[in-house]
Amino acid sequence: MSRNFDVIVVGSGIAGLSFALQVASEGRRVAILTKKRRADSNTNYAQGGIACVTAQNDDFQSHLSDTTEAGDGLCDEEVVREIINEGPQRVQQLVETGVHFSQLEDGTPSLGREGGHSRRRVLHVKDITGKAIESALLRATARNKNITVLEHFFAIDLITQKKLTKSGFAVRNDGNKVVGLYALNVLKGRVEVFKASVIMLTTGGIGQVYQFTTNPDIATGDGIAMAYRAGVEVANMEFVQFHPTSLYSSTDERFLISEAVRGEGAILRNADRRPFMKHHHTLADLAPRDIVARAIDSEMKKSGARNLWLDITGHPEEDLQHRFPNIFEVCARHGINMANDLIPVVPAAHYLCGGVRTNLSAETSLPGLYACGEVACTGLHGANRLASNSLLEAVVMAHRGSDAVVGYLKNYESETAIPPEWVDGDAEDSDERVVLSHNWDELRRTMWDYVGIVRTTKRLERARARIQNLSNEIYDYYWNFKVEPRLLELRNMIQVADLIVQCALQRKESRGLHYTLDYPEKSPEARNTTVLNREF
Numbered sequence: 419m420s421r422n423f424d425v426i427v428v429g430s431g432i433a434g435l436s437f438a439l440q441v442a443s444e445g446r447r448v449a450i451l452t453k454k455r456r457a458d459s460n461t462n463y464a465q466g467g468i469a470c471v472t473a474q475n476d477d478f479q480s481h482l483s484d485t486t487e488a489g490d491g492l493c494d495e496e497v498v499r500e501i502i503n504e505g506p507q508r509v510q511q512l513v514e515t516g517v518h519f520s521q522l523e524d525g526t527p528s529l530g531r532e533g534g535h536s537r538r539r540v541l542h543v544k545d546i547t548g549k550a551i552e553s554a555l556l557r558a559t560a561r562n563k564n565i566t567v568l569e570h571f572f573a574i575d576l577i578t579q580k581k582l583t584k585s586g587f588a589v590r591n592d593g594n595k596v597v598g599l600y601a602l603n604v605l606k607g608r609v610e611v612f613k614a615s616v617i618m619l620t621t622g623g624i625g626q627v628y629q630f631t632t633n634p635d636i637a638t639g640d641g642i643a644m645a646y647r648a649g650v651e652v653a654n655m656e657f658v659q660f661h662p663t664s665l666y667s668s669t670d671e672r673f674l675i676s677e678a679v680r681g682e683g684a685i686l687r688n689a690d691r692r693p694f695m696k697h698h699h700t701l702a703d704l705a706p707r708d709i710v711a712r713a714i715d716s717e718m719k720k721s722g723a724r725n726l727w728l729d730i731t732g733h734p735e736e737d738l739q740h741r742f743p744n745i746f747e748v749c750a751r752h753g754i755n756m757a758n759d760l761i762p763v764v765p766a767a768h769y770l771c772g773g774v775r776t777n778l779s780a781e782t783s784l785p786g787l788y789a790c791g792e793v794a795c796t797g798l799h800g801a802n803r804l805a806s807n808s809l810l811e812a813v814v815m816a817h818r819g820s821d822a823v824v825g826y827l828k829n830y831e832s833e834t835a836i837p838p839e840w841v842d843g844d845a846e847d848s849d850e851r852v853v854l855s856h857n858w859d860e861l862r863r864t865m866w867d868y869v870g871i872v873r874t875t876k877r878l879e880r881a882r883a884r885i886q887n888l889s890n891e892i893y894d895y896y897w898n899f900k901v902e903p904r905l906l907e908l909r910n911m912i913q914v915a916d917l918i919v920q921c922a923l924q925r926k927e928s929r930g931l932h933y934t935l936d937y938p939e940k941s942p943e944a945r946n947t948t949v950l951n952r953e954f
């Protein structure tokens with residue numbers, strides 16, 4: 419038995435919800451599958467905001483130059499232009515959906531500044547922008563009769579025409595396309611078959627692949643791994659952005675201290691409490707993120723310190739509490755009063771600039787499969803994302819993707835075959851579960867130690883060998899035991915880690931977020947890296 423929808427959206431962050439609302443408004447039946455609860459998304463953790471040209475003293479050209487400057491030669495200018503130019507319309511749509519961006523006393527938007535931006539242009543809702551957007555979109559989704567939200571459904575693998583043909587199930591043979599997916603109904607512990615003409619991947623990022631990350635638990639790269647296994651083109655995976663300032667703690671947890679804090683005047687201090695960013699870039703503490711993260715890494719290595727310091731002392735406590743209520747409260751819980759104390763900070767994995775390659779209509783290389791948000795690689799971010807460009811990309815691409823999907827569905831001829839039922843390994847309560855927890859930790863440590871801010875070919879090769887071992891072990895486990903979320907996540911994380919290392923090894927230069935001691939210079943020619951599943 420299969421469940422049938424016109425469109426399945428995998429993931430429930432800003433990209434998935436915006437897209438679902440738009441497609442549903444065209445009368446299409448949409449299911450949103452989310453592996454946990456609907457509000458568990460990366461979006462919820464976005465603090466800074468949404469970069470968009472709205473101010474009198476701003477212009478599209480300046481936002482474009484800041485984006486391409488940060489992107490270090492790899493941004494696709496047409497993509498940058500289109501996304502930036504469409505921003506104000508999509509922001510207006512968010513306002514109409516019920517997002518109340520922070521305003522100044524005169525009623526104009528309060529605009530934040532972040533690294534790499536030549537002026538203030540980041541719309542925000544205090545320091546909880548993602549949460550505010552997510553809540554407004556979820557309220558709108560709940561009101562829409564064409565949208566079914568299925569919580570605790572973990573999408574495992576795509577079903578394609580090619581797979582059906584290979585296994586003798588296809589009725590028509592009109593080229594490859596996506597026709598559905600398998601998903602684990604987590605609460606019932608069984609795998610279900612979903613049929614759909616279109617699948618939109620909006621599964622967010624990959625931060626959990628690293629030991630230290632600002633991302634929530636759900637960020638395990640599921641969409642990228644699923645797409646790659648189906649033979650879809652994945653690109654630029656080596657460009658993992660490390661946020662310079664997460665709150666240091668003695669556990670693995672890393673809470674984001676928004677760049678907007680530096681935008682309001684905070685400065686970084688080294689182990690001797692001295693400012694150092696002016697030695698690294700003319701924009702000092704507001705330099706693009708790759709430069710700040712590398713400078714911190716170098717200061718930490720020089721001094722052996724376990725953290726550096728962020729200093730916004732001297733600002734009135736009331737102002738800080740008003741502008742950064744969330745950060746202020748979390749710091750207070752750690753015994754830090756931002757107005758009086760230095761904040762201990764370290765870099766942490768934050769955002770993936772590569773992903774499933776798409777065009778400006780969110781189409782991937784597989785007909786019927788679309789991708790949007792952090793899971794996708796559109797060409798906007800190039801080798802290093804400009805701060806707060808990601809929410810912008812998500813809303814613009816969700817809209818463009820919905821236009822493309824509506825067109826695709828008009829000409830779609832449905833595959834009438836019923837995909838085969840899922841066949842599971844039958845061993846249940848494994849006392850081998852220690853393999854999952856051990857491999858989980860080993861993978862994340864390997865990535866942090868060998869595939870971090872500063873890389874070498876030797877370290878990348880070491881990582882590749884270890885990832886290969888982990889992959890073999892998990893492959894065995896996967897086929898022998900009943901699937902469960904932790905196993906599915908680990909399988910995806912191992913896949914994604916391997917893709918990051920493959921792309922990093924391909925890039926024989928240092929550019930943007932990829933810095934290697936073996937090739938410290940930039941090649942004269944800027945090129946994307948691509949990986950394809952050759953076994954598919």
Ligand code: SIN
Pocket residue numbers: 464465466467675676677678769804805806807808
């Ligand atoms: C931040 O608030 O510093 C993060 C914003 C972003 O990653 O775009």
